[in-house]
Amino acid sequence: MVSENYCPLQFEFPTYGEIKQEQSFFDEKPSDPCWFTISVPALNAAVYCSYGKINAQKGFDQYIDDAFKLVAKHDIKAEYREERKITNAANQVYGMAFELDGPVATPYQFYLTDSLHHFFRAALYFNAQVNPDSTRPVLEFMRRDLQHMQSTFEWKKDISVR
Helix, strand or coil, X not given: CECCCXXXXXXXXXXCCXXXXXXXXXXXXXXXXXXXXXXXXXXXXXXXXXXXXXXXXXXXXXXXXXXXXXXXXXXXXXXXXXXXXXXXXXXXXXXXXXXXXXXXXXXXXXXXXXXXXXXXXXXXXXCCCCCHHHHHHHHHHHHHHHHHHHHHCEECCCCCCC
């Protein structure tokens, strides 16, 4: 179980992923300490993860709008985009996964939220020029692990709102 002390969330992810807390975002400090990268050196890939609190400064609708805008930036290169709802009512985790087919920088993205306090977003990137034929086997492999991450994702009980 991945459970970093700087995040109000936890999930299962294979040990091949190396988690590193982000200290900067475009030369600025991330908006929350719970920004991290899951590096997968063996597959030349990384999953960039960010967390935000739903509050008066940034509301639920704004987070959703931002997530869709970030996916839409890749539509110009995408040949196809599939959206899949994510629901785990027992853990109060809801969201959407986006799969983009074609020569896109990030072929798999998703967000998870409880709709009241928490918003988490993740995007898979390959550290190489995108070639769908060569990255497809790695994407298939990573997709299963990212879906497992989503299905085991939960908000920490002792920190409902930080």
